[in-house]
Amino acid sequence: MNLFDSLMNELQQTLITDDRWKSLLGGLGNTVLIAVFAILLGVLIGLIVAVVRVSAASSKGKPVRNKFSHGVLIFFDKLCGVYLSIIRGTPIVVQVMIMYFGILALTSLNGVQVAIISFGINSGAYVAEIFRAGILSVDKGQMEAGRSLGLSYPKSMTLIVLPQAVKNILPSLVNEFIALFKETSIVGYVSIIDLTMAANLIRSRTYQAFTPLIIIAIVYWVCVTIMTQLMRILERRLAKSDNR
Amino acid sequence: MITVKNLVKNFGKNNVLDGIDEQIEQGEKVVIIGPSGSGKSTFLRCLNLLETPTGGEIWFEGKQINTPKANIDQIRRKMGMVFQHFNLFPHLTVLGNITLAPVKLGLQSREEANKNAMRLLERISLADKAEVYPGQLSGGQKQRIAIVRALAMNPDVMLFDEPTSALDPEMVGEVLELMKELARDGMTMVVVTHEMGFAREVGTRVLFMDEGKILEQNTPAEFFANPKNQRTQDFLSKVLL
Numbered sequence: 001m002n003l004f005d006s007l008m009n010e011l012q013q014t015l016i017t018d019d020r021w022k023s024l025l026g027g028l029g030n031t032v033l034i035a036v037f038a039i040l041l042g043v044l045i046g047l048i049v050a051v052v053r054v055s056a057a058s059s060k061g062k063p064v065r066n067k068f069s070h071g072v073l074i075f076f077d078k079l080c081g082v083y084l085s086i087i088r089g090t091p092i093v094v095q096v097m098i099m100y101f102g103i104l105a106l107t108s109l110n111g112v113q114v115a116i117i118s119f120g121i122n123s124g125a126y127v128a129e130i131f132r133a134g135i136l137s138v139d140k141g142q143m144e145a146g147r148s149l150g151l152s153y154p155k156s157m158t159l160i161v162l163p164q165a166v167k168n169i170l171p172s173l174v175n176e177f178i179a180l181f182k183e184t185s186i187v188g189y190v191s192i193i194d195l196t197m198a199a200n201l202i203r204s205r206t207y208q209a210f211t212p213l214i215i216i217a218i219v220y221w222v223c224v225t226i227m228t229q230l231m232r233i234l235e236r237r238l239a240k241s242d243n244r
Numbered sequence: 245m246i247t248v249k250n251l252v253k254n255f256g257k258n259n260v261l262d263g264i265d266e267q268i269e270q271g272e273k274v275v276i277i278g279p280s281g282s283g284k285s286t287f288l289r290c291l292n293l294l295e296t297p298t299g300g301e302i303w304f305e306g307k308q309i310n311t312p313k314a315n316i317d318q319i320r321r322k323m324g325m326v327f328q329h330f331n332l333f334p335h336l337t338v339l340g341n342i343t344l345a346p347v348k349l350g351l352q353s354r355e356e357a358n359k360n361a362m363r364l365l366e367r368i369s370l371a372d373k374a375e376v377y378p379g380q381l382s383g384g385q386k387q388r389i390a391i392v393r394a395l396a397m398n399p400d401v402m403l404f405d406e407p408t409s410a411l412d413p414e415m416v417g418e419v420l421e422l423m424k425e426l427a428r429d430g431m432t433m434v435v436v437t438h439e440m441g442f443a444r445e446v447g448t449r450v451l452f453m454d455e456g457k458i459l460e461q462n463t464p465a466e467f468f469a470n471p472k473n474q475r476t477q478d479f480l481s482k483v484l485l
Contacts, residue, residue, distance in 0.1 A: 062296055065312045144294055145331035145390075149345035149397060150321035159348060163335045 010211040020202050024212075027198030028219060034115045034194065035181040039127075041120025042180070043173065046127025049080045051157065053128070054135050058153075080128070087125035093186050095122055100190035111192040115184065123180050130176060134169035135161055167238060174231040178224050185220075195219060245270045245401060245432060246291060251300035253286055253456075260286045262456035263300070268401075273433045275443040275464070278453035279479060284436045287453065288405050291434065292323045305400065321349070324394030328406040330386040332378040332393070338365070339374040342393045357396070364392045368422060384415030388422050395426075402426065404435040440483060444468055452476045 015021040056077035064070045087095070099118040100111070109117075138161045146156030188197035199212035206212075246268040253261035260283045268274055276284045289295040291302060293309060293316050302310045309319050333341050342364065343357035352360065365371040368388045378386055387407055394402060404423065408416045420442050427433060427446045437443065443450050443464055450467040452460045452475075460473040468484070471477045 063310075063312055065316075139329075139331070141327055141329055141331040142333065145325075145327065145333070146345075147317075148292060148294065148320055148323075148325035148327075149394070150317050150349060151345055152317050155348060159344060160333055164333075167335070 010206075010208050013206045014202055014208060014211045014215065017206075020205075023193070023198045023201065024195065024216070024219075027193050027195040027216075030112055030187075030192060031181070031184050031194040031196075034112060034119060034184045034187065034192075035177065037116040038119035038123055038184075039173075039177045039180055041116065042123025042127045042176070045121065045124025046129075046131050049083065049124065049128035050131030050135060051162075052076045052080050053132055055153065055157070084125050084128065087122055092119075092122050092183060093189055096187065096190055111187070111190060114190070115187045115192055119180060119184060123176065126176055126179075127173065130169050130172045131165065134165035134172075137168050138164045170238060171231055171235050174227060174234065178227050178231075181223065181227070182220060245272075245305060246434075247301075247303040248291075249301040249303075251287070251290060251302065252298045253283070253290060253295060254298045260456050261290065261297075264456075264458055266451070266458065268432070268434060270400075270432050271430055271448075273427050273435070273446050273448045274451060275447035275449070276434065276436045276451045276453060277438070277440070277443060277479075278451075282453045283456040284453045285405055288403050288434060288436050291403055292320050292325055294325070321345075321351075321397050322400045324391075324397060324399035324402040326387070326391050326394055326402065326404045326407045328410050330378075330383070330390045330410070332386055332390055334378050337375050337377055338370070338381075338389055341378065341389065342396045345393075346396055351397075361392075361396060364395060365389075368392060382415060383411045384418045387411065387415075387419045391419075391422055391426075401432040401434065404433065404437065406436050406438070408437065408439055438483070440468070452479065454479070 013020075015024070052073065056073050059070065059073065096115065096118045100114050104114045104117070135157075142160050142164065143153075143156050146160045147153070151159065184194055185196040187194050188200060191197075193201070195216050199216040202212045203209050246266075248264055248266040251261050251264040251266075252259075262283075264287060276287065278284045286295055290297050291304075293302075297310050300310075301308055304319060305322070307314060307319075309316065333344065336344060339358065339361055342361040343352075343354070346352040346357045346360070347354055362371060362374065365374055368391075370385060370389065373381065373385065373389075378389070381389070391402075391407075407423070408419050411419065416439070420439060423433070423435070423442070424446055433446075435442070435447075445464075447464045449461060450464050451458050452467070452471075452473065454475050460467070460471065460476045462470075467476075468480065471480055
């Protein structure tokens, strides 16, 4: 048997036999599902954490008008600090396993939902730093202009600073999504069948390691390349609107 | 209208304002001049609490404003501020810039605010720029719109922090012209500037600041003709060539 025939044979076994391409496709579906919902959760968490941290930092050295709300802010700022430290100080695999076998075993959530929550919480820590940098990148004069017009700090933040910050960080957010998309390949640890796990299962049936892994590597690469291209287009359009 | 008592501002160990007492009456056009680093911008920014005073009292329309009890957002509605670098909101159109605060603070409906903004824009002959973003405007246009944005809140006093310092020379005139118009309409104004011509022509009082103190003040005519303090004389001899 020549090389070409053996390759075709391997492809046949990996993809066609028992409709195995379907299980790969299902795995890809789970990967996409986890990544998309996790980034949405991550952006939500990250935004809140970043705003809390920036607000707390900017309130330092200023006179306190409302002691209670200032106390609440400082409390949440400390809480966010603990959250960031834990999430960034431990491996994602460990976090996912703790969530799956520990905390969420007590609930009726399925594996994919657990993965979405774990990755969302994890991603939130990184997105928070992106948002924080984005908020700090907006000129200080913007907040001052808002405040000088009588807008409160929260109003100036949401109406003036955040819209500009979000625009600045969109490319970084897409980057974070790409990283997250690839990181989801570890969910096999908690027996969720994503793209990587699907390939593993096929490997255990066919005893061919190389072909399924190469195939999913290509699938990951194609997905990431498409997203990178989309980010380039986005960046170009944002650059254009800068001098609108 | 504005009363300042023994105002002190320190940045760390740096003593920027060193006990300032000042009284600004309604309708006055107070021009503050002085070398850079003299604390004049800090003084102005303390008046609407963009800088928090380290010590002393600031009173506005009969109420002390630098106490925890004062609602500073409410007070700032009545104190318009114009910045050296305009600080227009780049993500909003000119119309959006002007109407943001009145609408979001619930002072005017969207229609009222738009109408009011268009009236103000017509006054400065920039009505055709209503739907344009700040990035497409010249410096002079930006600053005039920043002034109009502050006016849209119907303030009782306008604070100007070196409004022409960041402008190309040929743009300075149009901004000063608008400020003169405001002065003629009776607006109370506090202006930090290096424009001596403006100080002489529009000011009702000139304050000279150096090293965190007001060293000398007088009517413009007296001030420029007859400076008494040695440092005022030195400063004026350098800027009035």
